[in-house]
Amino acid sequence: MKNLFQWIADQNEVLPPLLIAELTTQYEYYNQLNVWIKAQEDKLLALNKENDIAKLLQTIPGVGPMTASCCISAVGSPQDFDNGRNFAAWLGLVPFQYSTGGKPRMLGISKRGNKELRELFIHAARAVMWRDKTAEKFFGTWLIDLKCQKPFNVALVALANKIARIAWSVMTKKKPFEIRV
Structure with a gap:
């Protein structure tokens, strides 16, 4: 400039x-x-x-200060959600289901809930996917298989869903994210 x-x-x-x-x-x-x-x-x-919870949230790959503080302020009490899937659904990071005649059809994400926090989790997922070398370290072959099988944006939202579930777990258990080997 x-x-x-x-x-x-x-x-x-x-x-x-x-x-x-x-x-x-x-x-x-x-x-x-x-x-x-x-x-x-x-x-x-x-x-x-x-804030101790903000520090814990930042142990999750892709989650930085902005996502951590927004998550804390938007969620309030993570115990209000029964599990990580309900938290991800509240954010609108789960597929919208349309079923008729016994045939379930999965559409795009529901986009319900806090738009800003959903976008921040998607940005966190994008940051993880761009760091290909460390992505396998954090999420194993799950992420690599997903990237090979699905379009980039579908894989991106699936990873954002997973990061949101991990964030819920970190907030409720008050323990940092640990890499499973």
Whole structure:
């Protein structure tokens, strides 16, 4: 961004002064927003350091400070859910089922529940899938088989579902995520 602004500043003779003034204002606003975002991130990190459950949630692959804090604030009490599947269903990370004539049909995800938290779990799954070398370490051959058999986005949502279930387990048992070998 600095290079772009420097290029604009060097174009004094080509660009109209009003445009340069407006772009300068926008650049200053952009810098102010970056400072504000950095301050908010620092506050979030400080809050997560104080919260034991946030620390535990961040032991799950792909789950960072944003997902952990959003999960804690949205869920409240994880004991309200009977199991991890109910938690994932509450988030809308389970397939929507349409059955007629004894033939069950699985459609896309139900997309019910907290949209932001669902998106964060999907981003967590995406982060894990991009790190192919460590994904096998965390989820074994399950993830590799899933990636080979299903389209990328279907596998992504399935992994997000699994991460959400693990998050529920971590929150209820108050124990960090452990890799099963």
